[in-house]
Amino acid sequence: MNSKIFINFLTVVFFTCILFITFPAMAQIPIKGTQLAFNKFNAEDAGAALDDVSPENLQKKIKESRKDGSSLNIQQEVIKTKQEVFPQNLQQEVLELKREVQRMRDENEARKRLEVPEEEKSKSVEDILSAVSRQYTLLKKGTVGLGYTFGYSYYSGDVITDRVEQRSNHNLTNTIDTEYAILNNLTVSANIPFAYKYNKVGTSSSQEATDFGDISLGVQWQPIKAGGIYPTTILSAGVTFPTGSSPYKIDPSNSLSTGNGYYSFSGGVSLSKTLDPLVAFGNLTYSYGLEQGGLSQYWKSMGATLTKVDPGSAIGFAIGFGYALSYQASLNLSTQLTYSFGSRYFFEDVGVYESGSSVSSSFNVGTGWRVTPTRSVYFTLGIGLTINDPDFAFAIRVPFEF
Template identity: 35%
Template sequence: MRIRPLVGFIAAVLMLPAYAQQGGTDSAAARDALKKQEGDTDQTTLLKQTLTAVDKQYSLIRRGKIQATYDFSYSYVGQERINADLSSGQLTLFEINNDSAHQITNTISVDYGLRDNLTASVSLPLVSKYSENPSFDGFSHSLGDIGIGARFQPFETRRGRPSITFTSNLRLPTGKSPFKVDANQDLATGSGVPTISAGVNVNHIVDPVALFGSLNLSYSGDAKDLSQIRGSRVLTRVDPGPSIGFGLGFAYALSYGISTSVSIQETISRGARLYFRDGTTAKTKTQTSGMLNLGIGYRISPKTTLNITAGIGLTNDSPDFTLGLSMPLSF
């Protein structure tokens, strides 16, 4: 297998919030479960494209070529949750629970050039989680949500002009669903619903700086035929709703072998509608996830560039901290 060399470096940190296990109200628990999972198409997927030499017609891999990439990511979520009971009209229960969750994801991605300007891809994530809260302390190891995608570049890359790439992705609910696991015995490793997304990514090289930005839309299908106990009710169906995201940033080449990057990304997801067996419904709040990403790329060889990224959560719906590593695989 021949691996196309990486030229330049664009950093964007994977948005991989770990679940805080069920506690408090039904809607709060469902909101945690509906946070973005491994395999979601967000700004990371759209911005994570390698820049190539300007004398090439297209920046995607050539027709008939194969490129494999290994990605490692770590995320941490820590929070204090207030548990209060006012159902009787008076405060009968008040406590502060400290929750923490760690997630490690190892992903193998393979790209195949269908044409010089059309690339297909598949990603296989393996997810490991550790959660510590009053409901459950323990580990979970499982396959995450498999992703199938495509990238299309309609115009040839020309010197001094922006490069535009259209992207699409289908995420399959192959991981452990948050709507089917027992919160007191296990942790989810997937989203539990299929998701389709589409977006556009724009890169513009102003040597030695590469500017980039993206916009994407995602829609998730319903999770049906459920029978999960949430508080005093039984959850039977979840409608996650659509989301929109954008990102922008720049990468700067310090030398031939070292580059740095700074980017921000934000995703806004509509609140999910929850359906219960007793005929009642509920809706979670709209989620806004924002990240500040810092990265560095080190060219180990002409065919191998090691990319390291660190992210800081800017909103309550974001991971507190993320760390990522990405590098091409050679065979």
């Protein structure tokens, strides 16, 4: 009896397991069928469930959902989600773009503040060149320029008389220069120097002289407009008059000269070019002295009287560069060299004596200071490089414009 009950129980369990295995396989959605089985649905419920998930019913439900607008609601929710997400991303990108544009604007403004305006840059270049020499700049049309220059130079060396003695020469020069601009590219000028010289040999002998120097007139012309690839070019010409005391009309043992003693003509070309941040410059000059006759100066060394002098000619050049330290200060360095051809001296009853050629050279350091927006002061220090040059020379110039 107990055996039959046990066998019947095993049979029920066996068929139940078969049912649990085969029913989900018959259903096209296994999870749904498994859930129905575990929830102890009957066969009718299972069949209804199968019908509910069949492809035909699914198609029907989709059509019904389209009719009652449920799919539209789904689409609206999707669109709403996109509208909530995408505008946030777009707004963030716009804000980042605005920040980037503002940063670029700030950098551009800072760069503009650091950049030197063209007018200020032109004025700075003019100050640099004016600190070097007047031959590198011109005035604007109708402008009158007036300047004062104080110069000092010192020579030293040994003089052999009955013994070797130290010789020292002190030269002080005060020069008034005037300029007038006929055109923007044409300027005429005049220099009027007043000199004081003091010469001392040893401890006892000394000489001094105070007189006008040689007055000169000049003209400057700029044929090519500044700018572009070409350097600024200024042509110059001048004449010097023997207004100072002539070295050929004094007693050399008792007096000193303040001029050259002859007429001379000069011409040259000056070039300058901005090589940011430097300004390069240079010039080439040629001068020719006219013969000076009607002299009557006795030379002890020759034992004869000098009657005429042919000073000959000289050629020189200079080169250097300048740099603006700030809006108010500039610095320039340059070197110059002059080659003088031989001179001829005519003596009565002796003949002609020809001197050899000579070379003079110096190294110069200059600076310019803009003390006010319209006023500048220029300083120059020169160091002689040959025995024909002063040991050192110093000059200060204050220009005015009206």
